[in-house]
Amino acid sequence: MNNKRAFEMEFHWIFILIAGAVILGFFFMMAQKQKTASQERLATNLLTELNSAFVAALQSKGTAQLLNLPTSGIELSCGKTDICDCKYTILGRDKTTGDNIIFGPQKLTDAKATLWTLDWKAPYRATNFLYLTTQQVKYVIVSSDEPIIKQFETKILRDLPTTLKIQTVTNIQEINFGTEHTRVTYLTNPDIQQLTNKAKGKDVSTVYIQPPNNVTFYTRKNNNEAFTPITLPFLSDPQAEQAINDATLYAAIFSNNPHLYKCQMQTAYKKLANVASVIIARAQELQTETDAQGKTQCTYPIDTLQKLKTEAQKAAQGQDTSNTIIQYSQELHNANKVLLTSNCPVLY
Secondary structure (H helix, E strand, O other): OHHHHHHHHHHHHHHHHHHHHHHHHHHHHHHHHHHHHHHHHHHHHHHHHHHHHHHHHHHOOOOEEEEEOOOOOEEEEOOOOOOOOOEEEEOOEEEEOOOOEEEOOOEEOOOEEEEEEEEEEOOOEEEEEEEEEEOOEEEEEEOOOOHHHHHHHHHHHHHOOOOOEEEEEOOHHHOOOOOOEEEEEEOOOOOHHHHHHHOOOOOEEEEEEEOOOEEEEEEOOOOOOOOEEEEEEOOOOOOOOOOOOOHHHHHHHHOOOHHHHHHHHHHHHHHHHHHHHHHHHHHHHHHHHHHHOOOOOOOOOHHHHHHHHHHHHHHHOOOOOHHHHHHHHHHHHHHHHHHHHOOOOOOO
């Protein structure tokens, strides 16, 4: 009898333990579902707010503004293959960049970010570039006393938003590496081995600006490895008349990932080609009108526009056509000036 009673008591407690575990598991599961749903709502709201900030920034190009960031930060990426899948990620939720051309570090962590906007001209305005960064990134400009390089440095320092942490040096030994990510921009031939030794154990990425049509990114997989160079097309020339503005210069400075830079530039070239189609139609219409009015001095560079469109389309597919894009942009810029001084309707 006692054995039976003991067995019943054990069974009773086992039942209570199992029932309790089931109840606790149920509440734990519900709490996890609620947490997941709450995180998803928060991520969706933050993505919407961020996209609204991008739209607002594009309406006030040329200015910088502060943008609140979630505690988890934002990630920018374009995939890891030649197929560009550009997106930004918050709390594990992705949103494609779409028509927004965004340049910045892969990971942005801070309470606030600087959002800066510039329009890109080559030579007409093709699109707008968005630049994102935070106080967790320090920008170092490595220059020299050469007049052209000094002029280039002055321009960069004048244009960059004042909210950025910037240091200018002529010797890599002058750099004060901290705990933040350091983005080193060389305007003169870099000594990468010296930088590797100096930056050992530090979070550093590097870019070498080589106007008019080359930019070399130096990356590494961890903070103790040597830097690996990747050279990509580039459109900016401090010595030439501004047929092409400096939006791509800052794209290279802000992007610490060459793949992101390349993918976003391919989107920009696609827009350059699309706008060329519009301007070609305008040029053809203006040529017909001015011919009918007997304005023989008005000659519109339709052939050059067609060539620029073709080269931009090639660049959008990943081909390096930077030399010819610079050439045709300069020709169009000069032709537009001639139209202006000849009392003809201009192209753009």
